[in-house]
Amino acid sequence: MEGSAFSQWRMDLLNQVRGNSILEVGVGTGLNLQYYQKAGFVDKEIICIDISHGMLQFAERRMKDTHINIKLHLMDLQNMDFPDSYFDTVIGTCVLCSVSDHLKGLREISRVLRPEGRLLLIEHVLSYRPILSSMMKRTGPIIARLTGENIHRETVKDIRAAGFKVLEEKDLYLDIVKMINAVPDIRGD
Numbered sequence: 614m615e616g617s618a619f620s621q622w623r624m625d626l627l628n629q630v631r632g633n634s635i636l637e638v639g640v641g642t643g644l645n646l647q648y649y650q651k652a653g654f655v656d657k658e659i660i661c662i663d664i665s666h667g668m669l670q671f672a673e674r675r676m677k678d679t680h681i682n683i684k685l686h687l688m689d690l691q692n693m694d695f696p697d698s699y700f701d702t703v704i705g706t707c708v709l710c711s712v713s714d715h716l717k718g719l720r721e722i723s724r725v726l727r728p729e730g731r732l733l734l735i736e737h738v739l740s741y742r743p744i745l746s747s748m749m750k751r752t753g754p755i756i757a758r759l760t761g762e763n764i765h766r767e768t769v770k771d772i773r774a775a776g777f778k779v780l781e782e783k784d785l786y787l788d789i790v791k792m793i794n795a796v797p798d799i800r801g802d
């Protein structure tokens with residue numbers, strides 16, 4: 614799913630970052646790293662995690678092309694080794710669809726995020742459109758078995774269930790690729 618549109622979406626996501634401490638979950642091969650540089654995040658603390666050692670090796674190579682201070686860690690986002698309320702912003706692109714228990718992961722993100730922090734995501738999610746949704750529900754389990762990616766998750770609903778308030782849910786491609794901006798729902802509504 615890479616290309617100029619996706620590059621612009623990654624940049625648009627980073628433009629919504631608040632604060633100085635940033636966590637990127639599921640950094641993969643590090644496709645977002647160049648945008649930290651382009652966004653001029655020289656003074657920020659940026660920590661990126663992934664559950665895959667192989668992915669982190671690719672990310673490490675990409676990191677060397679930037680002049681930004683980025684730390685890479687092998688870590689499961691469902692069980693992170695960070696204190697409570699540590700990060701100002703948590704970022705993820707195309708990650709929650711591949712996490713085995715994404716609700717657990719979202720609750721863990723909520724734990725490490727400051728109460729006034731932000732969760733910024735680009736995710737592909739189950740369509741709200743009846744025909745597309747029923748096709749995705751039928752093919753989703755097969756695709757998940759073959760690729761590990763769950764294209765039929767109701768991620769926006771699950772973000773709310775994990776204790777976030779969704780400020781913006783922007784459709785990027787149909788209504789199945791979305792940019793999501795959420796904050797901890799400290800009032801619980």
Ligand SMILES: C[S@@+](CC[C@H](N)C(=O)[O-])C[C@H]1O[C@@H](n2cnc3c(N)ncnc32)[C@H](O)[C@@H]1O
Nearest residue numbers: 639640641644663664665668689690706711712
């Ligand atoms: C589809 S890739 C996306 C990578 C990158 N964010 C991007 O935009 O290109 C999903 C990534 O999430 C990672 N991942 C899956 N489950 C994870 C977990 N529980 N904790 C941390 N990373 C995880 C995978 O190893 C993979 O690198």
